[in-house]
Amino acid sequence: MDLDFTDSEKAFRQECRAWLEANAPREPLPSGDTREGFALHLEWEHALFDAGWAAVSWPKEYGGREATLFEWLIFEEEYYRVNAPSRVTQNGIFLLAPTLFEFGTDDQKERILRPMARGDVTWGQAWSEPNAGSDLASLKSTARRVDGGWRLSGQKTWSTRAAFCDMAYGLFRTDPEQARHRGLTYFMFPLHAEGITVRGVDRLDGDEGFAEIFLEDVFVPDADIIGAVHQGWKVAMATTSSERGLSLRSPGRFMATATRLIDLYHRYRDRSTPVLRDQVIQAWMDAQAYRWFTFQTVTRMTQGESIGPDSSMNKVFWSEMDVRTHETALALIGEALELDEGSPSAVEGGYWMKGFQFALAGPIYAGTNEIQRNIISERVLGLPRK
Amino acid sequence: MRFAFTDDQKMLRDTVREVLQRECAPEVVRAAWESRPEGVHAVWNTLAETGVIGMAASEEAGGMGMSELDLVLPLEETGYAALPGPVFETAAVGIPLLEALGTEEQIARWLGPAVAGESRIVVAFEDQDVVPHAASADLLIAERGGAGFCVPVTEASVSAEQSVDRARELGRVSFEAREHHRMRDDIDARAQFVLGRERAALGAAAQLIGLSRRMLDMAVQYAKDREQFGKPIGAQQAVKHRLANALIEQEFARPLVYRAGWSMATGAPDAEVAVSLAKIYAGEAARFVAKEALQVHGAIGYTIECDLHMWMKRAWALAAAHGDPAYHRERIGRHIL
Numbered sequence: 226m227d228l229d230f231t232d233s234e235k236a237f238r239q240e241c242r243a244w245l246e247a248n249a250p251r252e253p254l255p256s257g258d259t260r261e262g263f264a265l266h267l268e269w270e271h272a273l274f275d276a277g278w279a280a281v282s283w284p285k286e287y288g289g290r291e292a293t294l295f296e297w298l299i300f301e302e303e304y305y306r307v308n309a310p311s312r313v314t315q316n317g318i319f320l321l322a323p324t325l326f327e328f329g330t331d332d333q334k335e336r337i338l339r340p341m342a343r344g345d346v347t348w349g350q351a352w353s354e355p356n357a358g359s360d361l362a363s364l365k366s367t368a369r370r371v372d373g374g375w376r377l378s379g380q381k382t383w384s385t386r387a388a389f390c391d392m393a394y395g396l397f398r399t400d401p402e403q404a405r406h407r408g409l410t411y412f413m414f415p416l417h418a419e420g421i422t423v424r425g426v427d428r429l430d431g432d433e434g435f436a437e438i439f440l441e442d443v444f445v446p447d448a449d450i451i452g453a454v455h456q457g458w459k460v461a462m463a464t465t466s467s468e469r470g471l472s473l474r475s476p477g478r479f480m481a482t483a484t485r486l487i488d489l490y491h492r493y494r495d496r497s498t499p500v501l502r503d504q505v506i507q508a509w510m511d512a513q514a515y516r517w518f519t520f521q522t523v524t525r526m527t528q529g530e531s532i533g534p535d536s537s538m539n540k541v542f543w544s545e546m547d548v549r550t551h552e553t554a555l556a557l558i559g560e561a562l563e564l565d566e567g568s569p570s571a572v573e574g575g576y577w578m579k580g581f582q583f584a585l586a587g588p589i590y591a592g593t594n595e596i597q598r599n600i601i602s603e604r605v606l607g608l609p610r611k
Numbered sequence: 612m613r614f615a616f617t618d619d620q621k622m623l624r625d626t627v628r629e630v631l632q633r634e635c636a637p638e639v640v641r642a643a644w645e646s647r648p649e650g651v652h653a654v655w656n657t658l659a660e661t662g663v664i665g666m667a668a669s670e671e672a673g674g675m676g677m678s679e680l681d682l683v684l685p686l687e688e689t690g691y692a693a694l695p696g697p698v699f700e701t702a703a704v705g706i707p708l709l710e711a712l713g714t715e716e717q718i719a720r721w722l723g724p725a726v727a728g729e730s731r732i733v734v735a736f737e738d739q740d741v742v743p744h745a746a747s748a749d750l751l752i753a754e755r756g757g758a759g760f761c762v763p764v765t766e767a768s769v770s771a772e773q774s775v776d777r778a779r780e781l782g783r784v785s786f787e788a789r790e791h792h793r794m795r796d797d798i799d800a801r802a803q804f805v806l807g808r809e810r811a812a813l814g815a816a817a818q819l820i821g822l823s824r825r826m827l828d829m830a831v832q833y834a835k836d837r838e839q840f841g842k843p844i845g846a847q848q849a850v851k852h853r854l855a856n857a858l859i860e861q862e863f864a865r866p867l868v869y870r871a872g873w874s875m876a877t878g879a880p881d882a883e884v885a886v887s888l889a890k891i892y893a894g895e896a897a898r899f900v901a902k903e904a905l906q907v908h909g910a911i912g913y914t915i916e917c918d919l920h921m922w923m924k925r926a927w928a929l930a931a932a933h934g935d936p937a938y939h940r941e942r943i944g945r946h947i948l
Contacts, residue, residue, distance in 0.1 A: 226680060227613045228873050234612060295612045487947060506944045510888060517614070517866040524614040538859050595848075601858060602851035606831050609846040 228520070230299070237296045241303040244276060249309040253574070256566075257313040258434030263389040266313040270344030279342040280318050287338040294523045302477035306484075316385055317341040317348035321394055324411075328452040328460050337413075349387035349416070351395030351438055352461075354380055359596050361396075362406040362458070366440065368397035374446040375399070377414060380439050383590075387436035388425035390416055396457045403455070411457035413449040414440070430582040474543045476516035482547070482580070483512040486554050489577075493557040504553040511546045518542070534604035537597040544587030544594060551581035614866065616684060623663070624684035630657050631692035637918040643695035644777040644921065648747065651695045659728025664698075668706050672718075673726045678876035679703070679810060683817045683869055690821025690929075693922050695778035697733045697744035699814025701725060704807045705732025708752050711803045712759040712794040721750050721761070733764075735784055736808060743932070745769050745782030752794075753786070754804040759794030762786045776924035809883065812890045812933040813875060816868045819893035822926045823861040823900040829919055830854060830904035837909075850907055857903040864892035884946050887939035894930030901926045 230238070250269065255262035273279040274288055282297045283289025292300065312318070318341065325334055340346040357364035366379025377397055387393055393416055400408030416423055420443040426435035452460035490497060490505045497505075522532060522539070554577040555562040566575030588594040602608045616624075634657055639650035658664055663685050668674025675681075682703050689698045697705070706725055709718060709732065724730035730749040735742045737754045745751065746769055751762045767786035774781045786792070794800065831854055834845030844850050871889035874882040901923040905912045912919050930936070 226616060226869070226873050228870055228879075229877075230612050490948065502944065502948070503940065506940055506947065509947050510891065510940075510943060513888060514863045514867055514892060517870050518863050520612060521614040521866040521869070524612070528615065538862055541855075541859055542863060595852070598852045598855035599848065601855040602845075606851075606854055606858060608831065608834060608851050608854065609843050611842065611846055 230295070234293075234295055234299060237292070238299045238303060241278070241300050242306075244278065245303055245307045245309060248272060248276070249307045253308065253576075254310045256432050256579075257311050258386060258428065258430075258432035260389055260433065263313055263386065266310050267344040267347070269310050270312075270314050274343035279314070279344075280322070283322070283338070283342065287334065288342045294527055295520075298475055298477065298519065298523065301475035302480060305477040305481035308481065308485075313386060314341065314344050314347060316350050316390075317346075320350060321348055321413075324451060324460060324463055327463055328411075330448075332448065333451070346392055347386070347390040349384045349390040349393045349436070351381035351384050351387070351393040351414075353383045355382055358383075359593055362409075364396060364398065364409070366395075366397050367401065368399045368410060368412060368445070369442075370399075371444070374444055375410075375412070375450075377412060377440045377443045377445055380437065382426075382435075382437045384423075384436045384438055386434060387416060387423055387438055388433050392416060393438060394451070396461055399457075400455050406458035408455050409457040409461075410454050411451040411460040412445050413451065414443055414445050418443050420444075428582075429585065430579055474539070476512065476519050479512040479515055479543060479546060479550070482550055483509045486550055486557075489554055489557055489573075493559075496557060496559055501553065501556055504549070504556070508546075508550040508553055511542075511549070515539075515543055515546065534600050537592075537600040538605075540591060541588075541594050541597050541601070544584075547584040547587050548581075551577060551584045555581055614869070616869075620681060620684055623666075623681070624688060626661050627658065627663055627685045627688040628691075630654070630661060631688055631694060635692040635694050637693075637921070640693045640695060640778060640921050641918070648695070654694060655696060655728045655731075659726070664702050664728045665706060665726030667703055668722065668726045669710060672710065672722050674706070678872075679813055680869075680872040680876035682814070683872035686814050686817035687821040687824075687868075690818030690925075691825045693778070693822065693825070693925050695780075697731050697748055699811065699818065700734055700744065701732040703810045703814040704734050705750070705752055707810065708734065708759065708803060708807050709750075709761065712752075712798060712800055713761060714793075714795055716791070717761045717794065725750070734807060734811065736804060736811075740785065741772055741781055741783050743774070743779045743781055743928075745784050746771060746780040751784055751786070753784070754800070754807075755788065757801045758796060759800045759804070760786070760788055760792040761794050762788075762792045766792070774924075774928060776921070776928045778921065778925070779928060808933065809875060809886050812886050812939075813868070813871050815929045815933045816871065816886075816889040816893035819897040819926060819929050820861065820865050820868050822922050822929070823857075823864070823893075823897045826897075826900045826904040826919065826922050826926070827854070827857050827861060829922070830857070830900075830907040833908050844907070853903045853907060857900045860896040860899045864889075864896040867892045881946075884943055887934070887942045890934055891936045891939045891943075894936050897926035898930050 254265045257263050257266040277290050280289045281292040281300045285291055341348060354364050368375040368377050381395055392413060394413045396409045397412050398408055399410040420441040422439040424437045425433035426437060428434040486505055486508050558572050561572055562578055564571035566579050603610055634654045643651050662675050665674040666677040670676045686699050709722055721730060725732055732750045732752060733742050733744050733748040735751060735753040748764050751764055751767050753760045753762060767784050769782035769784050772781040772783050834850055835843050837844050868889040871885040874885035904919055908919055911917050
C-alpha cells in the first residue's frame, strides 16, 4: 500500500493545475443546460480538447494523453478545484466513449471519438421512454430492417441536453418476437435527421436540460450499430455501470463542493449552530470517505478486477451525499436561500439553490437509488430476486 | 497511489481468519460471557503461536516488528469473531508501550510472556480508571500525571464493573505507585501515550469493521433462510434495502480504516485526522449495521439466545471507546474549520 501520489502523478497534478489556472474561465459561464450557455460551454470544450485535456485517459490518437486512472482522478480534482465549467460533452465522453472502446468498430472509433471529445459533435443519451424508466427492458421503440440499415420509430425521453445536441444513442427493439432485454440493439442516431422531432422539457430549475425525442422511420445505417444486432442490452449495461460508478462522478467534484461549503460556513458563522457546524464537518468527511473508497476501487481496477455491481454503492453514496451537502449550505444561508440565480442579491449568484436542484436529480438519474439498492442486495449480497 | 494490501498481509489475515473460524465459534464468545474463559485462552495461545499477539513487538523480542498497517487486517478478523479479551490493547497498544517505556527489568519480566500470549496487557490512559478486561489481565500499563506505570494486576486493586458486553470484563483500577512500577522517565512518556491512544482508536476501528461484516453476514443469512408469506423475507424490497444500506455504510468505512493504518505506519502528517475519520465511520457503520441486523432478525434478534446480541454490544462499546464519534468529529472540526 502506498497512499502517496508518485512523483509522476504529482508532476501530472502540477501540469493540470498550471493549465487550468491559466485557462479556466474566471467567471462562471451561464448554465450549460440552456441554449446560450451550451454554446459557450462548447467553446470551452474546444479549448480543453486543443490543449489535450478533454479526455485525458484516452489514447493519443483520439486526442487524449493516455493518462492512468489515478491521473484522471487527479485531473478531476484539479478541474473542480478551479470551479471549471460543467462538462456538456459528458454524455459522449464518459458514457458513450467507454462503450465504443469496448464494443465499437475501428471505423466507429475513428469517425466518432475526436469530434465527440472536441465538442464538434455533441451527444445525448436516449435511454428512457415514457413507459420504460426504471424498467428499461420494457422499452417499446423499434428498429425495422430496411435496405442498408434500419428505420427507427418510437419515443425517448429525459434525454439530457438533447435539445442542443447533434446525436444520440439508445436501445431499440430489433426483434419484435423477443421480450424484455432480448432482441434489443444499440443504435447511434442523428437528432437533426428526417423523421425526428426534439422537444425540450424544462427541468426543476427551469433550464431546458431535458428533451423528448420522437422518431418516425428515422434511417440509420448498419455502421451506426454498436455491438451485434439483438445484443444491445449487454452493450448498454457496460455503459450504465460506468454511469453509476466512477466515470460520471469522480471525487474531485464533491471535494470542491465541500471546500466551498466550508468557505460559506466561515462567512455565515454568525448564523451557524452546533448542529449546522456538525453537518459541515460531515459533508467534508463524506467527501473524504468517497475519495478513499474511490482510490481503493481504482486500485482494484488497475489490477484488472472488474467492479460490476459494486458501482451501485458509489452511485447511492455520492448522490445522497450531494443532496445533504447542498441542504446544509441552504440551511446556513437561511431565508436568503430562495433568491434564485439572476436575482441581484442572491448569495453566490444562486449557486447553492441551483446546485441543490441539480443534486436532487442524482438519486433519480442513472438508475434510481431504489434500483441501485435492488442491485446491491441481489447481486452483491445474494438476496433472492423474488 | 496504490490502495491494496500485499500478499503477505493478506496471508496473515487468512491465517488469523482460519484460526478464529476453527477455534472461536460463537459458543466460545458465549462461554466467555458466562465466565468460562478456557476456550478464549486456547484461541489466544494459537494466535500467539502464529505470531499475531506479538506482531508489533520488535524481532529481538520475538515479535514481527509489524506496523499499524500490518495490524489492521488481523484485528479486523478478531472483530469478525468477536474474540474476547484485550486483543488490540495487548497487541497494538500495550506491547509497543512496554517496549518504548519499560525499564530493563519490566521488559525482561513482561515482554516475552506478552508476545507468547501468556500475559495480557491492558492500558489505562490519563483519567481513565474503568478499564476493559482489567479483571482478567496480567499487566496494567497506566498513564498518570504524564508518566508511565507498569503495574502487575496482582499489585493493583480491581473492583468489578459490569459492561453491557459481559465479555469485556470491566474493572475499576487503582494502585499505589511504587518505585518498581515507574516506567522510564528519560523518554517523553506523554508522547508515547498519545501514540498509544491513536493506536487504540485504530485498533477499535479495525475491530468495528470486522464486527459490522459479521453482523451483516448474520442478517443476510437470516434473510435468506427465514420464510414468511411463502418466501424468504430477503426477497422483500423493504428488507433488501435495509441490508443494502448496511453494506454501503460498512464498505465506505473500510478504506478509511485501512488508510488510517497506513497514515500511522508512515507517520503521515495528517495521521490524526485519518484516525478520527476511521474511528467515526467504523463506529457509526457498526452501530447502523447492528440496528439494521436486529430489525431484519425480528424478535429472535431481541433475545440473548441469538448470537447477534454479543456482536451488537461489542459494537456499542467499541464505537464509544477511545474517542466516541463526537470527540473525533470535534478533532476533525478543529482541523478543517
